[in-house]
Amino acid sequence: MDMSTKGLISWFTRNPVAANLVMILIFFSGALSVANISKEMFPRSENRMISIGASYPGAAPVEVEKGVILPMEAALEGLKGIKEINTAADRDYGRLYLSIEPNEDINELMTQVENRIDGIINLPEDLEKATVQKIDNRMFALGIVVHGNMTQSMKKEMGDQVRDELLALPAVKTVDVWGVGDYEISIEVRQDRLRELNLTLGEVAAAVRASSLDLPAGIIRAEAGNVLVRTEGKAYEGKEFEEIVLRSQSDGTQLLLSDVATVRDGFSDGVSANRFNRKEAVGLGVFSLEDQNLLDISESVNTYVVEKQQTLPDGLEISIFSDTAFFLNGRLTMMAENLMMGGILVAIMLGLFLNLKVAFWVMLGIPVSFAGAFWLMPVGDVTVNVLSLFAFIMVLGIVVDDAIVIGESVFSEVKADYKSKLAAGQIPKSGYVASSETVISGAKRVATPSTIGVLTTMAAFLPLLFIGGSFDGVLRAVGVVVILCLIFSLIESKLILPSHLVGLKFGQEPSGYFSSIGRYQRKISKGLENFVELYYQPWVRRALRKRYVTLSIFLAMLIITLGLLNSGLARYEFFPDIPGDDVRADLIMQDGSSAESMLETVSFVEDAIYAVDERYRKENPSTQGLLQNVNFWVSSDVQASFLLNLTRSEDRSLVANEIIDLLREEIGLLPNVRRLNFLNKGPSGSNISLSLSGSNPDELTIASAELQQYLGQFVGVYDVYNSQGSGSKEVLISPKPYASQIGIRLSDIANQVRQAFYGEEAQRIQRDSDTVKVMVRYPYDERRSISTLENMHIRAPSGEAIAIGDVADVSLGVGIAAIQRLDRQRTVTVTAEIEVDKIQSGDIEADIQKNFVPQLLEKYPSVKFRLSGGSEEKNEYYTKMAIGGLAALFLIYTLLAVPLRSYIQPIVIMSVIPFGFIGAVIGHMIFDVSVNILSVFGIIALSGVVVNDSLILVEFANRERAKGLSFEDAILNAGKKRFRAILLTTLTTFVGLLPLLFETSMQAQFVIPMAISLSFGILFASVITLVLIPCLYLVVETNHQFVSRIFLLLLLIPTSYLLVFLGIFTLFFANIVAGIMVLMGLLLSAGRVRAYFTEPEGQV
DSSP, X not given: OOGGGOHHHHHHHHOHHHHHHHHXXXXXXXXXXXXXXXXXXXXXXXXXXXXXXXXXXXXXXXXXXXXXXXXXXXXXXXXTTEEEEEEEEETTEEEEEEEEOTTSOHHHHHXXXXXXXXXXXXXXXXXXXXXXXXXXXXXXXXXXXXXXXXOHHHHHHHHHHHHHHHHTSTTOOEEEEESOOOEEEEEXXXXXXXXXXXXXXXXXXXXXXXXXXXXXXXXXXXXXXXXXXXXXXXXXXXXXXXXXXXXXXXXXXXXXXXXXXXXXXXXOSSOOOEEETTEEEEXXXXXXXXXXXXXXXXXXXXXXXXXXXXXXXXXXXXXXXSOHHHHXXXXXXXXXXXXXXXXXXXXXXXXXXXXXXXXXXXXTHHHHHHHHHHHHTTTTTOOBSHHHXXXXXXXXXXXXXXXXXXXXXXXXXXXXXXXXXXXXXXXXXXXXXXXXXXXXXXXXXXXXXXXXXXXXXXXXXXGGGGOXXXXXXXXXXXXXXXXXXXXXXXXXXXXXXXXXXTTOEESOOOOTHHHHHHHHHHHHHHHHHXXXXXXXXXXXXXXXXXXXXXXXXXXXXXXHXXXXXXXXXXXXXXXXXXXXXXXXXXXXXXXXXOHHHHHHHHHHHHHHHHHHHHHHHHHOTTSOXXXXXXXEEEEETTEEEXXXXXXXXXXXXXXXHHHHHHHHHHHOOOTTEEEEEEEOOOTTOSSEEEEEEESOHHHHHHHHHHHHHHHTTSTTEEEEEETXXXXXXXXXXXXXXXXXXXXXXXXXXXXXXXXXXXXXXXEEEEETTEEEEEEEEOXXXXXXXXXXXXXXXXXXXXXXXXXXXXXEEEEEEEXXXXXXXXXXXXXXXXXEEEOTTTOOHHHHHHHIIIIIHHHHHHHSTTEEEEEOHXXXXXXXXXXXXXXXXXXXXXXXXXXXXXXXXXXXXXXXXXXXXXXXXXXXXXXXXXXXXXXXXXXHHHHHHHHHHHHHXXXXXXXXXXXXXXXXXXXXXXXXXXXXXXXXXXXHHHHHHHHHHHHHHTOOSGGGTTTHHHHHHHHHHHHHHHHHHHHHHHHHHXXXXXXXXXXXXXXXXXXXXXXXXXXHHTTSSOHHHHHHHHHHHHHHHXXXXXXXXXXXXXXXXXXX
């Protein structure tokens, strides 16, 4: 039986109904999926972290560390599955962040963590119950703000009302409220009044607890039925607390709480402020959870805001800010337009070089592949977002490569069959029509190499799925989409395309418009044939004769390119400095700054922001300015944040980074400000992040200050920030010997001072959805002065009031404002930003580690240094990329070696990969874009694409060799026959990405580096393929024994080090083996070079 009648290709070619049904199924499934798939701005990265939070009211960071952090760290020690423990001790609060190992069940581990935390018995009495939770993977969707003339109570009520109404919307699941304080009932008793009545704050708090309560009192089991009995007397409002009786006299008189204290039913002492466009405001953030559609959320909330505006009181407005769906729609539109333009350019390329019918059915592979990818994207946990759409653009020209090879081969086979039958006079009057046997023969001729080519591309993208980290979502989105598209391109090119090429006609002149296209195609085809015959083949023949010189030239080009990157002419930065659509600024005051000082600074910064915008409007009167909205909110007593919504990038001449420069210049240096940091960065945070850790706090503090000073001396470095700060003022109280003599313990002093200044929590009450603390303390004006503490009296066990100065020493000191710990050691982190056009972060880190860190560690032996944050992640990514790159190369090598049945020829084919790197670097220099992490991901992906053309060339040369041709003639014939296919696959990939390269919108800047790597890399590598591969093929095949020996020697070197890793060899023995292999390789090479100059050329 003829082998051409066997297999899936043959069966589907002879059964076009089956092929069309498969195509319809893919289209229908893809359409259903794209209508229901989630849509979001950026893909989500997996967040495998557990957070533990515990509130310790009134405690300093040192007390939080000793009383909360240390016991919890000890309890979690040895728990399997925890990769890293990061802790932070702040004023009043302790936090622990647990990084979980990739293969651990995070829910089961969270249960174990809860059990261990609950089992700690030595936690402080005043510590509130710790909360253990998995950090959810939510993303900001949009913000809503109600602004106008509002009191604090109005802001709170309005915020709660809008939050409840938003949560009632089916599309909304999570809402946060910003800019409002917490309700609190403060019972304030003056110190002199307490002494006058011989009362203590503890007694007042005890009276409140005893009088304000509801208690069940059991059941009366009467004959008529059971009756519940309960006592009811709990106070919920300030006026009710005023009626609580503190003392009752025998004459019937009562001392009420209102006689002793002022009861304020209001808000807690913490600073809470929010302004929107210079008006008092309450803000709400709406977040999207996994599998939620961002566009649905936005549409639902926008409709609500329009309706809500009609019901608001006069003077209040409700607005939306930072609507991510608006930017998502812009990005989706931009990507769709580039996809359409790329598709048109690919169609033009196909139409110019292929028969129109072949070109049409080859083009059909694009929508088929895309529909199949949309169908299975939910299975791969990928949504429609900017990066997944970019993956479609990136793969636009690649998915047709397989179909081009099949279609071009079928067309050549049909054309050859037509010519043979025409010469034999076997063409019927109706004209020549391609038979299914001819189509099957043409398809099967290239089926194996084209399939291997697609698999090598998939192999290059496969490691991207497992790199993880901050870019996990980005790489998974790109990798999954590309792999799915390639899978369905295989289905289309092997099962659907051949059935549509049956019936291909020859010998009939097209009429009308198609006749003009046909004439143009023939001119291009003739011109291409002439170019191959007159220029390409003679040039390659000369290169083959001077093959060693040719190889040397290409090797020199590669070395020069690496030199350009190392010299800085081609800039490299880990993450691209991409301007955003918004600008955020975080303001951190010096430790111990007053609330008034912070609000004054916030007001100054706000005025400066508007001054920059007003000046720009005057200089550019035809524009809408720089700012749409300015929103700020206070996060704590010393921290505030600004969010600047910029006008559309198309409507202003300045990008976000330039606006930030203007703001820095306008604001200048601010007094009492630790940091004013403008955030416009990628997922890794600051450009430079360095950490010091150690057991000696004093040495750690001094060492971090010296590191901060050294880092600040580099040109182009700014915003140098020390996480520990300069320390805050503290009042230190220590008991005198006299205190113990009269029965006053340190705990008595501490409790009474805490009651006075922080307050004693009498109880908590529930009012609607709010939990309200009832606090007993001194009035606000007495809590603002150190003199109050100096004049304070302590109640002795005898009931006598004794001045605090008699029983304790009161002194001023400086304490740490915040404490960070990593894996049970104190840590200080120093971060900085850089100007990428002046200096590179890698150069700074290398200088610090070489010239500064050794002396620092010698000077402070208890201190340890390490990279952290973005710097640490950068090194981790380098390691992961190296492993991923090696894995991709091994997969590609294996896929090539098996069908070629050779160990050496895959090396020849893969040798084109480094030259794709040359093209990528040149592309970045042309577009003045720094090479960055996204560029490197593009280069890794490029490695699987560029080998496809080389594979086809070598495979055809092997076939020609089987016919008895010489090595030189075989590779020349292969280049001649496959020139058009190689040119067409290269051009389709390049032009598919071309529109994106010239996209000027801010939305495209994130993906352009990867597009540059892929487009210019494949363009350059394919040119190299047509010249370098023939030379290498000839060198290898004419020196097969020598090359095999060198390959074996090179293979033994990594094998010896692998045995070291497995514990079989020692490192010393592996080094000896490697040295011997290198020496033998040099001797063999020297002998070969000698032979080259002494033997006739034909024998070399």
